[in-house]
Amino acid sequence: xxxxxxxxxxxxxxxxxxxxxxxxxxxxxxxxxxxxxxxxxxxxxxxxxxxxxxxxxxxxxxxxxxxxxxxxxxxxxxxxxxxxxxxxxxxxxxxxxxxxxxxxxxxxxxxxxxxxxxxxxxxxxxxxxxxxxxxxxxxxxxxxxxxxxxxxxxxxxxxxxxxxxxxxxxxxxxxxxxxxxxxxxxxxxxxxxxxxxxxxxxxxxxxxxxxxxxxxxxxxxxxxxxxxxxxxxxxxxxxxxxxxxxxxxxxxxxxxxxxxxxxxxxxxxxxxxxxxxxxxxxxxxxxxxxxxxxxxxxxxxxxxxxxxxxxxxxxxxxxxxxxxxxxxxxxxxxxxxxxxxxxxxxxxxxxxxxxxxxxxxxxxxxxxxxxxxxxxxxxxxxxxxxxxxxxxxxxxxxxxxxxxxxxx
Amino acid sequence: xxxxxxxxxxxxxxxxxxxxxxxxxxxxxxxxxxxxxxxxxxxxxxxxxxxxxxxxxxxxxxxxxxxxxxxxxxxxxxxxxxxxxxxxxxxxxxxxxxxxxxxxxxxxxxxxxxxxxxxxxxxxxxxxxxxxxxxxxxxxxxxxxxxxxxxxxxxxxxxxxxxxxxxxxxxxxxxxxxxxxxxxxxxxxxxxxxxxxxxxxxxxxxxxxxxxxxxxxxxxxxxxxxxxxxxxxxxxxxxxxxxxxxxxxxxxxxxxxxxxxxxxxxxxxxxxxxxxxxxxxxxxxxxxxxxx
Numbered sequence: 001x002x003x004x005x006x007x008x009x010x011x012x013x014x015x016x017x018x019x020x021x022x023x024x025x026x027x028x029x030x031x032x033x034x035x036x037x038x039x040x041x042x043x044x045x046x047x048x049x050x051x052x053x054x055x056x057x058x059x060x061x062x063x064x065x066x067x068x069x070x071x072x073x074x075x076x077x078x079x080x081x082x083x084x085x086x087x088x089x090x091x092x093x094x095x096x097x098x099x100x101x102x103x104x105x106x107x108x109x110x111x112x113x114x115x116x117x118x119x120x121x122x123x124x125x126x127x128x129x130x131x132x133x134x135x136x137x138x139x140x141x142x143x144x145x146x147x148x149x150x151x152x153x154x155x156x157x158x159x160x161x162x163x164x165x166x167x168x169x170x171x172x173x174x175x176x177x178x179x180x181x182x183x184x185x186x187x188x189x190x191x192x193x194x195x196x197x198x199x200x201x202x203x204x205x206x207x208x209x210x211x212x213x214x215x216x217x218x219x220x221x222x223x224x225x226x227x228x229x230x231x232x233x234x235x236x237x238x239x240x241x242x243x244x245x246x247x248x249x250x251x252x253x254x255x256x257x258x259x260x261x262x263x264x265x266x267x268x269x270x271x272x273x274x275x276x277x278x279x280x281x282x283x284x285x286x287x288x289x290x291x292x293x294x295x296x297x298x299x300x301x302x303x304x305x306x307x308x309x310x311x312x313x314x315x316x317x318x319x320x321x322x323x324x325x326x327x328x329x330x331x332x333x334x335x336x337x338x339x340x341x342x343x344x345x346x347x348x349x350x351x352x353x354x355x356x357x358x359x360x361x362x363x364x365x366x367x368x369x370x371x372x373x374x375x376x377x378x379x380x381x382x383x384x385x386x387x388x389x390x391x392x393x394x395x396x397x398x399x400x401x402x403x404x405x406x407x408x
Numbered sequence: 409x410x411x412x413x414x415x416x417x418x419x420x421x422x423x424x425x426x427x428x429x430x431x432x433x434x435x436x437x438x439x440x441x442x443x444x445x446x447x448x449x450x451x452x453x454x455x456x457x458x459x460x461x462x463x464x465x466x467x468x469x470x471x472x473x474x475x476x477x478x479x480x481x482x483x484x485x486x487x488x489x490x491x492x493x494x495x496x497x498x499x500x501x502x503x504x505x506x507x508x509x510x511x512x513x514x515x516x517x518x519x520x521x522x523x524x525x526x527x528x529x530x531x532x533x534x535x536x537x538x539x540x541x542x543x544x545x546x547x548x549x550x551x552x553x554x555x556x557x558x559x560x561x562x563x564x565x566x567x568x569x570x571x572x573x574x575x576x577x578x579x580x581x582x583x584x585x586x587x588x589x590x591x592x593x594x595x596x597x598x599x600x601x602x603x604x605x606x607x608x609x610x611x612x613x614x615x616x617x618x619x620x621x622x623x624x625x626x627x628x629x630x631x632x633x634x635x636x637x638x639x640x641x642x643x644x645x646x647x648x649x650x651x652x653x654x655x656x657x658x659x660x661x662x663x664x665x666x667x668x669x670x671x672x673x674x675x676x677x678x679x680x681x682x683x684x685x686x687x688x689x690x691x692x693x694x695x696x697x698x699x700x
Contacts, residue, residue: 049515051622054523216673218425218617218626222418222658229411242525245618253534253544275527275618319522 028344034108035346040339041081042066043101045113045122050088051215055114057318058137059084061328062112064315075339078346083107089114091121098122102131109134109351111335112155112328116140116187119152127151132351134338135331135381139265141191144380146356151348153355153379155331157264157289159188160195161383161404163236165287166261167199168402169387170206170234174259178208180232182223182247184239185212192238192263208232213243221250228256236261241268245276252280262286264385269395270294270321278393287385287402288395289370290330294321295394303364326365333363334372334381369401415658421547423654425616427554428609429624429631430638430646431561432602437640438565438578439598440491442502443632446509447606448624450486453513454479454607455614455623456521459528468531472611476604483603487596495592517621528614550612554647557605561643574598629673630657637680639690648692653679 034041046059066080074080083105087093094113101107102125109132113119116138126133127149135155136143139162143154170177181196183189189212197204209230213220220243227235235258237247244266251260260283266272267286274294291298298304307329311318318325339346341354358381361372370384384403388395432451436444444450458475462468490509494502532549565571576584577594584591610624617623634653638645660675683691 053518054620057522214673216626216629218613218623218630219422221422221616222415222661225414225418226411226662229414242618242620242623245525246616249534271524275525277527319524322522322524 030345030347030350032108032347032349033106035078037078039079039081040075040346041083041105041107042335043098043105043107043110044082044084045087045094045097045101045110045118046084047089047114047118048086050090052089052115055137055324056086057322057324058112058114058328058331061315061318061325062332064318065310065329065332068310068314069336075336076343080339087118089118091117094118094121095125098125102126102129107131108346109348111135112137112331114138119143123149123152130348132348132355134351134355135334137327137331139191140187141195144378146377146379151352153352153374153381155334155381156327157287157382157385158380159191159263160198161380162264162287162385163192163195163238164199164404165385165387165402166236166285167196169285170261171200171203174234175203177206177234177259178230178232179206179234179236180209180211180227180230180258181207181236182211182213182220182227182239184243185214188240188265189238196236213239215240219250220246224250224256225254228254232258234259234261236263237266238263239266241266241272245272248273248276248280248284252277260284264288267388267395268292268294268321268323269393270319271323273390274321281390282392284390286388286390286395288388289367289382289385290323290326290365291367292323292395293326297394303366306364330363330365333365334358334361337361337363367397367401411662412659415662416655417543419655419658420551420651421543421654422658423634423651424547424550424554425609425613425627425650426630426634426653427647427650428550428557428612429606429627430634430650431554431557431643432606432609433628433631433635434638434640434643434646435561435605436598436602437635438575439595439602441578442499442506443640444602445503445506445628446513447602448628448631449510449513449517450479450483450603451606451610451613452619452621452624453517454482454603455528455610455619456517458607458611459526459614459619460521462529468529475607475611479607480600480604483600484596486603487599491599492592492596495595514621521621523620523622525618525620528611528619530615534615546615550616553608553612554650557608558643558647565643570597630654633677633680635690637683637690639692642690642692645690645692649690 044059046056047053048056063082063084066082070079085097087097098110101110112135114137119136119138130151133152135153139156139159141158141160143152183193200206209227209232211223211226213223224247237244237260239247244262262284264287267288269292273281338355342350356374356376358372358374367386372381374381384401386397386401387399388397432447436447454475457478458471461471461474490505494505530546532546534544534546537543537545537548565575573589574594577589577591581591613627630653634649635646637653638649656679657672661672
């Protein structure tokens with residue numbers, strides 16, 4: 001039986017070759033619930049309705065991106081089956097949807113579920129079920145806690161890292177500043193404030209006034225009046241887009257011109273600066289980690305072209321002034337990168353392992369110099385930021401890319 | 409002292425927003441004896457219509473007039489189609505209807521125009537008013553328009569047959585019918601007017617708070633508060649109530665230490681409860697005019 005011998009010989013040679021080529025890949029395919037030879041089931045929870053529905057476009061972008069991946073042949077031959085549910089930004093509903101995804105739809109993992117309260121509500125459940133809660137769409141600092149929550153991982157730079165960067169800048173360049181802080185009275189605002197105070201350290205007394213507002217307030221005019229009369233010459237503006245635009249406009253109306261730091265949450269040109277008026281926003285300092293699609297300097301950028309091509313083909317009705325569309329585009333590439341790295345070992349454990357071994361990964365859309373890095377002790381994938389200053393009709397980058405890792 | 413003056417002025421400016429909305433609230437209350445929870449969303453939708461018209465190149469005032477007409481007709485249509493069949497239903501059924509309308513309008517606006525905030529133009533400009541850096545010309549204009557609207561409504565209700573008929577239809581429907589008033593159409597007319605006034609409020613508020621589907625959420629709560637404080641049956645009271653709530657809220661936020669800022673809204677509401685306990689009809693409650 002010479003033919004048989006030849007075949008066995010070839011098999012042995014192939015085995016030896018593959019063993020030599022790769023020390024990681026095993027010939028055996030391994031799957032957890034939600035993955036198979038043909039498909040990977042990914043769960044997602046978004047506020048498509050309710051108060052935070054503006055962020056729903058992130059889910060729509062992701063759905064479009066995975067359609068693109070599937071049209072191009074999938075990941076290692078497997079199609080992504082993206083199941084996205086609405087929780088209306090209401091934590092009890094998030095719990096219900098997470099259970100449905102894990103127990104009834106049997107997804108491999110939940111990806112980029114949005115909002116701090118919704119994710120907080122399901123964190124314990126996901127960790128007790130040992131189902132990855134991967135790349136959550138919130139800037140809270142607490143997601144970087146691999147010791148207590150090994151199945152939860154953040155994505156974007158967290159609020160505390162960001163405000164520490166501003167604090168360092170102020171200490172270095174304006175050591176005699178009198179700082180006024182306006183923050184939204186919730187976890188998000190307080191997280192920023194804490195990072196800022198930690199960053200100022202022993203100089204925290206530079207903050208001469210802390211004022212907070214509630215989201216139910218129609219305008220924050222009276223807070224701006226108060227901050228102005230306190231005599232502060234540096235203003236740290238921790239507000240969500242609508243209120244940020246109001247603050248920028250009101251500052252100009254009442255002629256208050258402090259050195260203005262605006263949190264990254266509201267750094268979008270299309271949805272904050274333009275409505276507030278370019279002339280009112282000159283010299284505001286903020287920080288960014290991805291390219292603002294409305295910023296003219298990126299018009300001919302390759303990443304921006306790829307983004308536009310993707311939208312033309314798969315999500316033509318997208319609002320291209322909305323930074324959330326860019327956000328969804330970038331974070332989807334993150335998931336694809338992790339799943340590719342998993343190869344044929346699509347277990348939940350390996351997903352977390354691969355997610356925790358990203359090295360200098362640069363998805364399209366990030367600013368030059370900003371890279372995604374993780375390790376078994378660092379669950380904060382993006383922790384670099386670029387300081388930017390508003391000039392004319394665009395953000396101007398200045399200084400180096402700064403990093404600051406803060407754990408949860 | 410400077411802070412005090414500043415806060416009072418800022419309060420008056422914000423109060424103008426509440427006053428505008430309170431007027432629309434009182435208007436609908438006059439017509440149907442209920443508060444319409446969807447009022448804010450209807451105003452928001454009208455404002456989006458005017459914004460869309462301007463995007464298409466229509467001038468501000470033309471868009472203003474078209475929106476006013478559209479809102480008036482839409483208000484009547486909503487009453488005829490949705491609420492006339494509910495006229496004899498219990499109050500709770502009506503409330504459920506208002507809430508449904510609220511959700512439907514809010515979501516449709518989000519679907520059509522999405523949720524990013526939009527800049528809305530003002531016909532008055534936003535330079536400082538009379539050298540004061542605390543009130544902009546827009547806010548002064550807004551106060552002016554509110555007062556004009558109020559005067560207009562006063563004359564309408566006090567001196568026109570149709571105004572009197574509307575009041576009669578709302579307060580004593582049986583007698584009104586007996587003297588030959590078509591009460592059903594009076595209610596529809598009330599809806600139309602309330603919606604039109606709401607659209608004016610929306611178009612004046614949008615330059616300050618920016619246009620987006622949720623822009624009226626907070627405003628409506630304060631608008632209700634202002635209307636209750638001033639007396640739900642009195643347009644004049646609603647406007648005064650609006651300014652009072654605006655000023656009181658700012659002063660409480662500034663001068664009551666520690667808790668002031670976080671409890672701004674509860675303090676305003678506590679004020680209202682105290683008023684209602686002492687004077688249930690509100691500060692300027694119903695002046696009853698018996699003859700029609």
